[in-house]
Structures are given as structure tokens and as C-alpha cells.
Amino acid sequence: MPDVTMQDAEAVEEERIQYGEAEMQADLDKKYPNRPHNSHKTLPFHELFTTLFNPLNENRKKAPGPVVARRKQGPHGRANQTPHEAKRSIIDRFISRWRQQVGPDIYPAFRLIIPEKDRDRAMYGMKEKTIGKLLVRVLGINKTSEDAHALMNWRVPGGNASKTAGDFALRCYEVISKRPIRTQVGSMTIAQVNEMLDRLSFVSKEDEQYPIFQHFYLAMNPEEMMWLIRIILRQLKVGATERSFFDAWHPDAEILFAVSSSLRRVCWELYDPALRLEGEHCDIALMQCFQPQLAAFQIHSFEKIVEKMKPTPQEPDFWIEEKLDGERMQLHMITDPSVPGGKRFGFWSRKAKDYTYLYGSHFEDENSASTRHLKSAFEPGVRNIILDGEMITWDVETDTIVPFGTLKTAALAEQRNPYAGGQRPVYVVFDCLLLNDTPIAAYTLRDRRRALASAVNPVHRRLEIHPYTVARSAGEIDPLLRKVVAEASEGLVIKNPRSSYRLNERNDDWIKVKPEYMTEFGESLDLVIIGGYYGSGSRGGFHSSYLCGLRLDNPDKDTQFCYSFCKVGAGMSVADYTEIRHRTDGKWQPWDPKRPPSTYIELGGGQKQFERPDEWIKPADSLVVCIKAASVITTDQFPMGLTLRFPRFKRLRLDKDWSTALSVIEFTKLQASAEAEKKEKQFEVDNERRQRRQVRSRKKPLVVVGGDERVQTPYGAPASKIFDGLTFFVLTDAAKPIKKTKAQLEALIKSHGGTIVQTQNTTPDVICIGERKTVKVSSIIAAGKHNVVRPAWVEHCVAQHEATTGLPSFLLPLEPRHMLHVARDGDVIEGAVDEWGDSYYRDVEGAELGEIIDGMPDDPGAMGDAEVVAEQLREHGIDLYDAPGWLFRGYVVYFDRPEEDVLTPEGLAYLLTRNIVAFAGGRVEDELGEDVTHVMCAKTTRVKELRKQISGRARVPHIVSPAWIEESWKESTLLDEERFGV
Structure with missing residues (x-):
């Protein structure tokens, strides 16, 4: 009987599905009457x-590879396919x-x-x-x-x-x-x-x-x-x-x-x-999502970028826009008398995800985070329009852009309470592609912006038209780039005002310009291999990448202990993998999450065991590898709170063992030296604001609260010096993350080395602490001289200090969520949080973690442009830059042409390597320009002359033999240039 009942239920379900299928087919026939059958x-x-x-x-x-030989003749004299x-x-x-x-x-x-x-x-x-x-x-x-x-x-x-x-x-x-x-x-x-x-x-x-x-x-x-x-x-x-x-x-x-x-x-x-x-x-059509035009990556000097804008004597100008940190969004609006307000809207992201449910379908939409505020945004004669722009998050209280990760949270909050303060989505328009039934994508950018200006009325902090600067020379790019760097912006986009809009293309009519983040970290690092990760595809069954660690400084030399520090796989040849496998054979052990080798290795995340390898090896049984990288970045995935950006294998250090590898203290000194050198080369943006805050002596004595008595923190730990040298003016009590009175906040600050005053005028470096806009707080904001920092920053600094006992203490950088008011540029540290608002420097949990998760997109695949994807994949051991079409991306290679005929071995090698570089995303040059990164030299007799030409440059290109290009292509990874120097 149960089987019969189950069969009956399945029959009913099948009938219901068939009925639903029939209904769906009828709807499709109605929507697409001419569809094929x-x-x-x-x-x-x-x-x-x-x-x-x-x-x-x-x-x-x-x-085959990038160079295809002539077709061989098949049977009967026919050429093979x-x-x-x-x-x-x-x-x-x-x-x-x-x-x-x-x-x-x-x-x-x-x-x-x-x-x-x-x-x-x-x-x-x-x-x-x-x-x-x-x-x-x-x-x-x-x-x-x-x-x-x-x-x-x-x-x-x-x-x-x-x-x-x-x-x-x-x-x-x-x-x-x-x-x-x-x-x-x-x-x-x-x-x-x-x-x-x-x-x-x-x-x-x-x-x-x-x-x-x-x-x-x-x-x-x-x-x-x-x-x-x-x-x-x-x-x-x-x-x-x-x-x-x-x-x-x-x-x-x-x-x-x-x-x-x-x-x-x-x-x-x-x-x-x-x-x-x-x-x-x-053509682009209303209520039909299109694939937008994208900006090309910066691979040229400013002068060559301007050349790409194709200036003419009559029209020498190009446009410079700030690159916004938001989500690419297209807005469609049509006149529809059937909806309240008579206008119907559609919103789609770059990945064609429909966001109309979030931002609104008409003026009276109760779930609208945007459209209910746009009643005055369009001129009366505008029947329909398609706009291209960026949806960003704006903080009303601080009147600043908030990082992208908070966008969805802000939109959902705006849906619930559309007229409250706090954060809200703002649509910033930079292009118009259709106006009153006329597609205008084929028009010039200059004409499209004129159409945009005539059709759209900006609505303050709801819908705004993105400004641009008209420029005529490469020298005008640099000051604007300095400005956006100082304002913690992403960079610039250079646009050709004479260009049409080209769908689903990334071309030189729009070029992104970002600060130079790819300069290699000043020193190579000798790290210990402490873990291995199995690969996929051709590397399945073998280690494809390795977990490398920093040696913990310990007077007891027999104690083998390392902090995990980075993962590396890029730059390794088959021979390198084979050598490591041969020298460590039989010494690897499976990683057991329940019984981790905590006496040898510490991973990030504590019990969460971030970046856990598939196998581990004792430091004394392992090898030392030399790693180079683009820079040092912050992360929560490793115990030091730091890791390497774009790490790349350079060579094995068989002359070293684990005890002579780089230690934690040595790395700290090396990083400090590299940062000092980097600052000398960076833009000199308001140096006074970058200087460390110091308490300056004043004739007027400080008003100090509480005397000199020692106060224990509420966390039950001994007092620290994390606030040593800082002066605080506490204005209000704290509501979150832990509720505290003003007096308790003052005691907490003082117990950790801070000085308390009762006026903001005692020193220009005083840190004002406030949770809400009281009369006093409002007056300080109106004066425009001081930031107002939320009490949460104080509590986060103390909590993080307690959570990292035994490690060097450091003051947490200010994050956007820490600021009630920002009066001075540069006080919110760029890169302190990721795109979702998650901190790189401290542990996040509870309600704050929930807010971050709520702000993430439903589609985790929508990760922005290819450079971002490449970086995120690298963090998980997948090197997109080692794919054939990416191998030499961003490199500019000058080929020193041989004098011999192309049919000689040297001539053929010249053609082969040129084609490989071009095929694999690099740029081939026949002139030794300033932006050349590599010089390919086939003849040793030419090396001396080439070195003389490049010796005076700020960034000296690598001089390599054709073997570097050939072997890198063969191994499907960029091998270290020093192995192929000439």
C-alpha cells in the first residue's frame, strides 16, 4: 500500500509539472509569437x-602554440585542416x-x-x-x-x-x-x-x-x-x-x-x-540588458595613453574621470501609464543581473531604494532613456563615498526607511545610450554627454551626473591622479570624447589609470616550505602550490616553528617541482584538522585553520625557496596579518636550511626598510597629514582626568601602551559594540596609555570620540578641524590587543565604519577593509559580521573586471596570469632585431619569441621606449650597448635571452628572469 500511495503522489506531481510546463509554453508563445518550434x-x-x-x-x-607552421599536405595532395x-x-x-x-x-x-x-x-x-x-x-x-x-x-x-x-x-x-x-x-x-x-x-x-x-x-x-x-x-x-x-x-x-x-x-x-x-x-533596446563597454588596462605611459585618444589639431582634448568604487549599473526608463507616476524602470548590473527589485520599478514602488526619489530627475519631454553609470554608497553624515561592500546593505536599509540618514545608494551617470526611442551609442561621447545633460536633472545624493575634466596634455593626468590617491579613490579613467560606445568591448577609447601597485617588493624573501596543496588538471595528484612560512625567532635553535605567510606556485617549472618532490620524498604528512601540527606550524584564524594545506612537512625536513612579490598586503588569512601580493617563485635555496631562512623579526625590519624606500617614491600628498601624531608641548597645560593611577581594562588584561602618546577628548558614551559610559571610556583609554583632556583646543592632534551628534559634537563638526571617531574604534583596538597576546601590538587603522565625521583627508586608511567592508586588521564577529554578509551580492561570481578576478584567484592558488592568453600581460618587450635573415636559426628564434609574447598578452616594441619592461637580446655582442642605453633609467628593464620566453611558454608560467640573463 505505501508503494501505491507513492506512485499516486508521483503521478499527481508529474501531472502538476506538465500543467505548469504547458502554462509556461503558452506564456512564451505570447511573448515570442514568432519563435521557432x-x-x-x-x-x-x-x-x-x-x-x-x-x-x-x-x-x-x-x-599548436602561437606560431603555426605551414599546413602539411595530406593524402591526394590536399592540405590537412x-x-x-x-x-x-x-x-x-x-x-x-x-x-x-x-x-x-x-x-x-x-x-x-x-x-x-x-x-x-x-x-x-x-x-x-x-x-x-x-x-x-x-x-x-x-x-x-x-x-x-x-x-x-x-x-x-x-x-x-x-x-x-x-x-x-x-x-x-x-x-x-x-x-x-x-x-x-x-x-x-x-x-x-x-x-x-x-x-x-x-x-x-x-x-x-x-x-x-x-x-x-x-x-x-x-x-x-x-x-x-x-x-x-x-x-x-x-x-x-x-x-x-x-x-x-x-x-x-x-x-x-x-x-x-x-x-x-x-x-x-x-x-x-x-x-x-x-x-x-x-541597437540597444529599452528594457533589454546589454553588455557594456569596458575600460582597457593601463599598460602605457601617460604620453602613449594620450596617443590612444587620437587627438587632432582641431580637437586635441581628451577627458579625465574619477574611477568610482561601486557596481556598474544600467538604468532603463520608459513611459508607462499603467504604473503609478507613469514611468517604469529597470536596473541591470554588468553581469546582466536584474536589480529592479532592489532599486525600484516605478516612482511609488514601496520597495524602492532609488526610484521613489527620482521624480524630478528627468526633463518633462523625456519619454524614455537608457543610462550607463555606477551605483555607489554614500554616507549622509560624513558626506563621503563608502566602499563598495556596503552597497546592498545601504539599499536594503533605504527600502525600509527611505528618508533616514546613514548610508544610501546613489546612482552616478556617465553615459546616455538611448533617448526618446533613438539609440545614440554610435554617436560620439561628446554628443552623448550633451544629450545626457539636456535630459537629466541631478537629484542631490540620489542621482548625479559624473563630472569630467577636459585635458590636452599628458602632464595634466599626473596632478589629478595625485588628487584621487590623496582622497583614497580607485584611480582615473581616460576617455576619448570622439569615440562611439562599443558594446562588450574593452578598448583604448577608455583606459583605466591606477597608482602603480605592481612595482616589485624591494627584496627577495627566503621562506620555508611548510605545506603543499594538490593541483587540478595537468597537475592533479601532485603539489601545484606550496604554503611558505616565516621562521619564529627563538633562542632554542632546536625548536622548529613557523608562521604561515604566503602560498606560491607561479614561476615554477616542471624541473622545480620535480626537485622539491625528490628532496622531500617520504617526509610529507597528511594534514589532520582535528590534530594540527601546532608544535611546528601556526595557521591564520586559530581553530578555523585558514589556508589549511593538504599535507605538511616539518621545517627541518623541508627546503627554503626564494620568493619575489609585488608588495606586502594586509590579510586575515595568515597569523602575521600580512602576506605577499602576487608571490612568484624565483629559485630553490639549496645553500640554506630552515634555521637560516627569513625570520619574523628579520621580515619586520625588511618591511620597514622597503616601506621607507617606497614612501620616497610615492606621491608627496600632504606630508604633514601623513606624519605620525605626536603630542606637542603647549604653554597652556592639559586638563587631565583621573590623575596618574593605573586602571585595569574591562577585558581583565593588564594595561598596555597601545594609546601611548595619543590625546583623547571623549564627548559621548558608547552604544556598541559594548555599551559604556563616558567615564568608563575615559578609564579604558587611560589604562592603555592614552591621555584624556576636556577640550578639543588643547592640541591639534586630539582625537575626538563621539557616538552621536550632540550639540558639542555638532559644533566640532561645524568647525571642520577635527575628525570625530566612534568609540567602537577604541574598543576594537583594545580587543585586538587582547586577542593577539604574544605578538607585537599595533594601533588599528581607522575604517569607514569607525568615523562619525571625517574632516581631514587620508585619516581613513585605504585598504583597511575589503570591498565588502570586512576588516583586514581585526577579528569581526556577531552583528557586524551579519551586516557584512548582508551586504554581499547574491551572485558571488560577479567579481568585477579581469584584474580583480586574477588577484582573487591567486589568493586561492589559481594563477590566471599563467594561462596562455595572460602569461605576458602587462609586459612591454623590446626585441633587439638580429641582422641575419629570418631563415637563419637566430632569425627564426626572433620571430618565434615575438609571436609568443604577442599571443600571450604582452606588447611587442621595436623601439627601446621608457615603458619597456624586458629587452630580448639574441646576441651577446649587443648586450654592452643595450646596457649603456638603459643604465640611466629609473626602472631598468630586464635583459633576457630568447630562452626566457620560450621556456616560460613551455612551462606555462613566468620563470625568473635571472636564470636567462645575458
Whole structure:
């Protein structure tokens, strides 16, 4: 009887699903009346990988490097296909077969072929560990079994699973193959797989995901399950991008995707290759999200940036804008009498995520964080408009921009209480792309800004037009860059006012200019390897990166102890990995989170064990490696609160052992020396404000509270000197994080070395502490001479001191959340918090942590531009810059041309290395300009002359042989230049 009941319930559920599917199809027919309909069932799911994915993967393995030789003659005198032509043939054959055997609607297939571009299906919210848990349950595996361990630790080799280490889908295939329900391919069609994936995207709990995965397992063989998992993870990696599929489907497919961000539209409107897009169909359209233009990265000198702006004698100017720290947002507005106020809005992010629910759909929208305030923002004659801009967070009390991480929190707060103070979203517009039904993206930027100025009325601190500076020479960039650095801004964007708006492109009409953060840290660091991380892909089953540590200074030389400090993998060749593996063989031990090797290694995060390696090694059994880096940055992932930015392997130090590696004290001295040198080279922005606050003697005596008695802190720890030399004027009591009276705050400050006064006029360096705007606080703010710091900063400094007992004490930098009022530039430390508002210098917990999490976007994949993505991936051991197209990005290489004919070995090496650099993202130069970073010299007889030419430069380029470029390309990582010096 229970089985019958279950069958009945399943039948009812199936009927409900079919009814819902019919309703959805009717809605689609209404919305897309001319959409194509297939005349036959979709192909079986297994046809995707048997006729498309697997052949593309095989073809990818045959692809050569950047220099392609002439085609060899095949049988019967015909030329063999190049890998690019073969890839196109594979895709063409699949698409042709689909048209013949299924019909004109390829949307069901494209949703699985390029799943990362499908905006109509919600994110699954599933990563490898979640899928691993589900498979353990579906397969009925004991959680402590070897196969369960292999699924949950898919990067780690061991047992029979060593060959699949680093490839989760392949590891799943291996485990499922031992207990398959089917050995032959199943009968599920592409349409049926899509239907089940739609269901999976609507559920979030394991009990709801389990029956869907069970259904797949019962209907598919192991290989089908492997490809399904790749689709769910959106990690197909078949050697073809969406552009390849778009080009094969229709010549205008890429254009339509750029203006609509809709895979569905590309498939349904361009089903006939003979019908071409014309006129308005190629243009940006209202309420249709487009792919915005992006700014190119700065790889030139200021002079060359100005050259890229293509000035003319008649129009020599270019524009300079401040680069805003917010979220790229497009706003669409149309006249619609059916909504209150008669205007309807749409908001989309750069990644095509719809934010209308957050910022508002019309003037009277009760959930609006923005539109309810925009009733006066548009001129009466504006019927419709599309704007491009940046959504930023503005603090009303301090009248300053707040870092990006607080944007969603501010918007949600504005929804609840639209007229309160605090923080609010502000839309800053810098472009107009459509006005009164007329697309104007093809107009010049100058004309688009004129249209913007005539159509939009700024609404103070709600919607504003981004200002720009008109400039005519490279010398005008430098002062503005100094200014934005002083104001803790991101940088500048240089724009060509004669340029059109180019969708989904990153070109030289817009160029980002940021302060120079990539200058290498002054010294190379000799660090101890203390941990190893298993890799994926070609490095699966072996260590692909290493955890390196700083030796703790200890008079007892037999005590082996290191603080974890950074991870490194970039710059290592196969020979380097082999050497480390050979010299440390048999000395590695698995990391047990329950019993960490705390007598040898300390990780960041205490019990959380941040950056935990897969294996560890005793310092005395390990090796010392020489590491170079861009800079030292703050982090909460390592015990010192510091790590290296862009660390890169230089060489093994076989002449050193762990006891002579860099120690904590030695590093501290080295960092101080490097920082002093760096400050000399940095912009001289208001040096007086950068000087350390010192208590200056005055004729008028200080009014001190409490005498000289010693007071214990409320945390129960002995008094410290963290506030030594600082003078405080406490104005109010503290409400959070811990409630305290004014007297208790004064006692707390004094017990940690601070001096208390009762007026702000005793010294110009007095720190005013206030929680709310009382009459006294308001008068100090109005005077404009002093910052007002919230009491939370005092409590955070003391709490952090107590949490780091045994480590050197330091004063926490001021964060935006610490400031009630900012009167002086530079007092809020740039980089004290990450983009979400999470502090780099102190532990965050409780309500504050909840606020930070609430402010994070729902889609963690929306991470901004490629440079940001690269940096975040590096922090997790993935070096995007070591990908073929990124290897030499940001490098400018001058090639000292050989005199020989190109057919000689030297001439061929010259052409080969030029092509490699250009292919891998570098810039090739035939003149030894000031921005050259590397000089490629094939002849030793030329070295002396080249050194003479570059010796007087502030930044001397590396002179390398062609072998540096060839070997780096071969090893897929940038090797250290010193190995290839000439």
C-alpha cells in the first residue's frame, strides 16, 4: 500500500509539472509569437559529448602554440585542416545535424553547451562538496569508505583515485563506474535534462536535491553523469568559447548577445542564417540588458595613453574621470501609464543581473531604494532613456563615498526607511545610450554627454551626473591622479570624447589609470616550505602550490616553528617541482584538522585553520625557496596579518636550511626598510597629514582626568601602551559594540596609555570620540578641524590587543565604519577593509559580521573586471596570469632585431619569441621606449650597448635571452628572469 500511495503522489506531481510546463509554453508563445518550434524530439543527451564535447577535446590536444607552421599536405595532395578549422567543422556538423533532425530551435542544446551564458536559469548554488555529499547518499556509499573520501577530497591523490586527482567530474565518473545502474548510454533527451536542471535550480535543500540526482543516476551511465556534473558546475572546458558557437549558428549572433545578454533571444530570433539583423535589431533596446563597454588596462605611459585618444589639431582634448568604487549599473526608463507616476524602470548590473527589485520599478514602488526619489530627475519631454553609470554608497553624515561592500546593505536599509540618514545608494551617470526611442551609442561621447545633460536633472545624493575634466596634455593626468590617491579613490579613467560606445568591448577609447601597485617588493624573501596543496588538471595528484612560512625567532635553535605567510606556485617549472618532490620524498604528512601540527606550524584564524594545506612537512625536513612579490598586503588569512601580493617563485635555496631562512623579526625590519624606500617614491600628498601624531608641548597645560593611577581594562588584561602618546577628548558614551559610559571610556583609554583632556583646543592632534551628534559634537563638526571617531574604534583596538597576546601590538587603522565625521583627508586608511567592508586588521564577529554578509551580492561570481578576478584567484592558488592568453600581460618587450635573415636559426628564434609574447598578452616594441619592461637580446655582442642605453633609467628593464620566453611558454608560467640573463 505505501508503494501505491507513492506512485499516486508521483503521478499527481508529474501531472502538476506538465500543467505548469504547458502554462509556461503558452506564456512564451505570447511573448515570442514568432519563435521557432522544433518538428522532432531533441537529440539524446549523450549525443552532446559523443559528437561535440569529446571531439572538441581531442582537437584541443592537437592545437599548436602561437606560431603555426605551414599546413602539411595530406593524402591526394590536399592540405590537412588546422585545429581551428577542425573545431569549426565539429561545431558546424553538430548544428547542421540539429537543424535537420530536430528543427530550428537550438536553445535547449545551447543551454547545456554554453551553460555559463544562460541567464534564464537560476544559479544552482552547488559546488563540488555539495555534489559529493549528494552522490555519497545516492550511491549508498558508507561515509567513511575510500570512495566517499575520494569524492570529498577530490584534489587529493591516494589509493586507486590518484589518476583523477584535481578533476572533480572525472573523480565522480571513477566512483560511479564501480556501481553503475546503466553501462550503456541512457535515453534521456536534451529537453528532459533541461527540465530536470530547471527543477534543480529552484531547490536549495539537500533533501530536495537528492531525488533529482537520484533520477539522473538511474537514467544515465557514468560518462553521462560526468558531463552532467560539468554542466552543473559550468566548467565544460571543451576548447571552444561561446563566440565559436555563436559564429557557427548565425553571423549576427554575437552582436545580438552583446545588445541583449540573452541566449534565448540569440537562438529564437536568429534561427535562420539567411535572415540578417538590420537597423533597430542591432541597437540597444529599452528594457533589454546589454553588455557594456569596458575600460582597457593601463599598460602605457601617460604620453602613449594620450596617443590612444587620437587627438587632432582641431580637437586635441581628451577627458579625465574619477574611477568610482561601486557596481556598474544600467538604468532603463520608459513611459508607462499603467504604473503609478507613469514611468517604469529597470536596473541591470554588468553581469546582466536584474536589480529592479532592489532599486525600484516605478516612482511609488514601496520597495524602492532609488526610484521613489527620482521624480524630478528627468526633463518633462523625456519619454524614455537608457543610462550607463555606477551605483555607489554614500554616507549622509560624513558626506563621503563608502566602499563598495556596503552597497546592498545601504539599499536594503533605504527600502525600509527611505528618508533616514546613514548610508544610501546613489546612482552616478556617465553615459546616455538611448533617448526618446533613438539609440545614440554610435554617436560620439561628446554628443552623448550633451544629450545626457539636456535630459537629466541631478537629484542631490540620489542621482548625479559624473563630472569630467577636459585635458590636452599628458602632464595634466599626473596632478589629478595625485588628487584621487590623496582622497583614497580607485584611480582615473581616460576617455576619448570622439569615440562611439562599443558594446562588450574593452578598448583604448577608455583606459583605466591606477597608482602603480605592481612595482616589485624591494627584496627577495627566503621562506620555508611548510605545506603543499594538490593541483587540478595537468597537475592533479601532485603539489601545484606550496604554503611558505616565516621562521619564529627563538633562542632554542632546536625548536622548529613557523608562521604561515604566503602560498606560491607561479614561476615554477616542471624541473622545480620535480626537485622539491625528490628532496622531500617520504617526509610529507597528511594534514589532520582535528590534530594540527601546532608544535611546528601556526595557521591564520586559530581553530578555523585558514589556508589549511593538504599535507605538511616539518621545517627541518623541508627546503627554503626564494620568493619575489609585488608588495606586502594586509590579510586575515595568515597569523602575521600580512602576506605577499602576487608571490612568484624565483629559485630553490639549496645553500640554506630552515634555521637560516627569513625570520619574523628579520621580515619586520625588511618591511620597514622597503616601506621607507617606497614612501620616497610615492606621491608627496600632504606630508604633514601623513606624519605620525605626536603630542606637542603647549604653554597652556592639559586638563587631565583621573590623575596618574593605573586602571585595569574591562577585558581583565593588564594595561598596555597601545594609546601611548595619543590625546583623547571623549564627548559621548558608547552604544556598541559594548555599551559604556563616558567615564568608563575615559578609564579604558587611560589604562592603555592614552591621555584624556576636556577640550578639543588643547592640541591639534586630539582625537575626538563621539557616538552621536550632540550639540558639542555638532559644533566640532561645524568647525571642520577635527575628525570625530566612534568609540567602537577604541574598543576594537583594545580587543585586538587582547586577542593577539604574544605578538607585537599595533594601533588599528581607522575604517569607514569607525568615523562619525571625517574632516581631514587620508585619516581613513585605504585598504583597511575589503570591498565588502570586512576588516583586514581585526577579528569581526556577531552583528557586524551579519551586516557584512548582508551586504554581499547574491551572485558571488560577479567579481568585477579581469584584474580583480586574477588577484582573487591567486589568493586561492589559481594563477590566471599563467594561462596562455595572460602569461605576458602587462609586459612591454623590446626585441633587439638580429641582422641575419629570418631563415637563419637566430632569425627564426626572433620571430618565434615575438609571436609568443604577442599571443600571450604582452606588447611587442621595436623601439627601446621608457615603458619597456624586458629587452630580448639574441646576441651577446649587443648586450654592452643595450646596457649603456638603459643604465640611466629609473626602472631598468630586464635583459633576457630568447630562452626566457620560450621556456616560460613551455612551462606555462613566468620563470625568473635571472636564470636567462645575458
